Amino acid sequence: MEFLSSTSAVLVVGLFIITFIIQAFEIPSASMVKTLLIGDHLFVDRLTFSPKSDWAPFVRYRHPQDGDVFVFYSVTEPGLHLVKRVIGVPGDHIHLQDGVVYRNGQKLDQPYVVRNGTYDPYRDNFPSVPASLSPVPLTPEWRLTLESHIQNGELVVPPGYYFAMGDNRDNSYDSRYWGFVPQENLVGRPLFIYWSFITSDQQYTRTSFSDRVGFIGHVVLHFFDQTRWSRTLRLVR
Secondary structure, three states: OHHHHHHHHHHHHHHHHHHHHEEEEEOOOOOOOOOOOOOEEEEEEOOOOOOOOOOOOOOOOOOOOOOOEEEEEOOOOOOOEEEEEEEEOOOOEEEEEOOEEEEOOEEOOOOOOEOOOOOOHHHHOOOOOOHHHOOOOOOHHHHHHHHHHEEOOEEEOOOOEEEEEOOEOOOOOOHHHHOOEEHHHEEEEEEEEEEEEOOOOOHHHOOOHHHHHHHHHHHHHHHHHHEOHHHOOOEOO
């Protein structure tokens, strides 16, 4: 009975931490290169961006701020976790010119941004170029509502929403294509990388049992030579 009691206590505490405080998360795509790589495993702080509560007065609750990296539920695929950077908070005026972001009239210095050298009028001059010119289809909802958020050639972020983009700016399916991130979709703020393993950009689509078992075997065989040791315990900024 004493063993069962101790084990139950550990499980309850662990479940509480995973549910409300810290969550493990794996990067599945290249949209945040070079800040985050495919195969980076993170711990995500679930408390900071959560609604303020009196049960934990020691927690410094706050809303996401411009420049924060954050994890949220996809607005297009329920249950799917995404990670992007906050480019606009409620009230911000956003536009891109030749791929450079301007917020509230100020050109942003974003040293973490990666460009691939290609040019896409819609992607690089958002939102002044019509959505019909985008080679990547917009979601039907965003196509219908996008114009209502544009003032004087700039996108205005409404209350309770955030505008998100990936650091791999030319290879990121983000708010330019599916719209704003609602406050209720927020999951948390990445803290640090606890493990990073070289992973294929198609691995997250391989969900069959045999694929999963095969990948686990691959990890076991190549744990030491394909772990990116230099990224271990790296803070996410």
